Amino acid sequence: MTELLYFSSDQLTVDATIQACVAVQNGYEVTLNRTVFHSQGGGQPSDVGHMGAARVTKVVERNGTLVHCIDARLEIGVVGLQVDKDARLLHSRLHTAGHLIGHAVAPLGFIATRAHHWPGEARVDVSPTAMGGACLSVNELQSRVDALIAQDLPRILRLHEGFREIGFGELPAFPCGGTHVISTGMVGSCVIDDIGKNGNGFRIRYAVI
Ligand SMILES: [Zn+2]
Secondary structure (H helix, E strand, O other), rough: OEEEEEOOOOOOOEEEEEEEEEEOOOEEEEEOEEOOOEEEEEEEOOOOOOEEEEEEEEEEEEEEEEEEEEEOOOOEEEEEEEEEEHHHHHHHHHHHHHHHHHHHHHHHOOEEEEOOOOOOOOEEEEOOOOOOOOOOOOHHHHHHHHHHHHOOEEEEEEEEEEEEEEEEEOOEEEEEOOOOEHHHHHOOOOEEEEEEEOOOEEEEEEEEE
């Protein structure tokens, strides 16, 4: 079992122990005792970066095991890990913006049901709640998201018994395993690109710039 340091920490470097390094078709797959790399999942791409002299191109969970895909063979033993900070920041801004869109639509009678926070294709799907949201305008949503960013609400991280909840300021917290910026102001600028009909709700496409 790999200890997931990103669950409770924003650190981007750590020394870890390589437990296995297996040759595969396009490189090598490594398992570690602990990691600072966020794996692909929860609508978020994996971190990239370096493991010793090797490049970490992807991290995925496979059958309960965290697999780090690297481009060079490494020996069993201790190795330094380094997450690419620019990619992590972009992913965290996109993911946090997704949370804010979910918070922004709640008073309008919608709940976020699915989210995909990949660069260039970020979107949040929302459905009407019992309050019965009927329409959703780009301008209304944009101003609500802008307001949440302007308030620069601090991230609140709570861990209990292996579960993790993420909230911002006094907004309701939700279980989440992704990476987030430390306050909503760090999202920077979130642009609502488009709101399209999606089943009985809407698909909101957005970007951070
Ligand atoms: Zn999250």
